[in-house]
Amino acid sequence: MTVVLGLAAAIAYGLGDFVGAFASRRHSAVTVLLHSYPVGAVLMLLMLPAFPGSVDGRVVGFGIAGGVAGLLGVVIMYGLMVIAPMNVISPVTAVLAAIVPVIFGVLVGERPHLIAWFGIAIGIAAVLLVSRTTEDHPHGKIAMRVLALAFVAGLGFGFYFIFLARAGNDSGLWPLVISRIASALLIVPLAQRRHAITAIRGRMLAITVLAGACDALANMFFLLASRHGLLSLASVLTSLYPAVTVILAVGLLHEHTSKVQRAGLGLAAASIVLITL
Numbered sequence: 001m002t003v004v005l006g007l008a009a010a011i012a013y014g015l016g017d018f019v020g021a022f023a024s025r026r027h028s029a030v031t032v033l034l035h036s037y038p039v040g041a042v043l044m045l046l047m048l049p050a051f052p053g054s055v056d057g058r059v060v061g062f063g064i065a066g067g068v069a070g071l072l073g074v075v076i077m078y079g080l081m082v083i084a085p086m087n088v089i090s091p092v093t094a095v096l097a098a099i100v101p102v103i104f105g106v107l108v109g110e111r112p113h114l115i116a117w118f119g120i121a122i123g124i125a126a127v128l129l130v131s132r133t134t135e136d137h138p139h140g141k142i143a144m145r146v147l148a149l150a151f152v153a154g155l156g157f158g159f160y161f162i163f164l165a166r167a168g169n170d171s172g173l174w175p176l177v178i179s180r181i182a183s184a185l186l187i188v189p190l191a192q193r194r195h196a197i198t199a200i201r202g203r204m205l206a207i208t209v210l211a212g213a214c215d216a217l218a219n220m221f222f223l224l225a226s227r228h229g230l231l232s233l234a235s236v237l238t239s240l241y242p243a244v245t246v247i248l249a250v251g252l253l254h255e256h257t258s259k260v261q262r263a264g265l266g267l268a269a270a271s272i273v274l275i276t277l
Helices: 002-024 029-050 058-085 086-107 113-130 145-164 174-193 202-228 231-238 244-254 258-277
Strands: none
Touching: 002 029, 002 058, 002 086, 002 145, 002 202, 002 231, 002 244, 029 058, 029 174, 029 202, 058 086, 058 145, 058 174, 086 231, 086 244, 113 231, 113 244, 113 258, 145 174, 145 202, 174 202, 202 231, 202 244, 244 258
């Protein structure tokens, strides 16, 4: 079940990142999040009765911390995807989104079996290869500042995964509800400061709503995956989301990939097989 839920999270995250970044090319990333975060909050509230749980200070604290970490990651990532190829930025964020929870999981006593460790190692190698750029890359070498910011975004996602998982298995969807409400509230002053409070209409509004829905569902799938199995396994599987973003960017936006990136996608598939054994 962890594998199924983790892969469902990866697919939803990959699709959500693609459509959210696409909308950010027409409107600022903050404007897109100003519209998409409330969608996620409402969706999680509607699904709350299906996954009931208790709320205490721990749940509220980790939920708010997750909302802050997730907001940091998404704001940076959407902004970077406007100035750099999606098929580079998304995998770079996934490196830290995978590594940080794995390290934390081991520190708190998780011990994946040997084959799963090979799968984790290959999965991390996969996102490293997919994110690798050189001078002869089709889009040229990506500036170090851009890559550094992408790593910061990945740190945000990694800690977001940890905060969600630490909220408690008996908390239902409350950590997601609280984190989404926190993010939706925090994005307002940020939008005011950046003069980004503008309305999104028409087709772009539909795309933005889809981004919010996919992101919320991905968070739910990850949360359930981390409760059914090890955080280290759930986070690596979920962090394979760049494969979806890259495929969509190549197929729909005609972005180009290098041979090294395509090899990374192949390794991602291999890591899934090993983790599921």
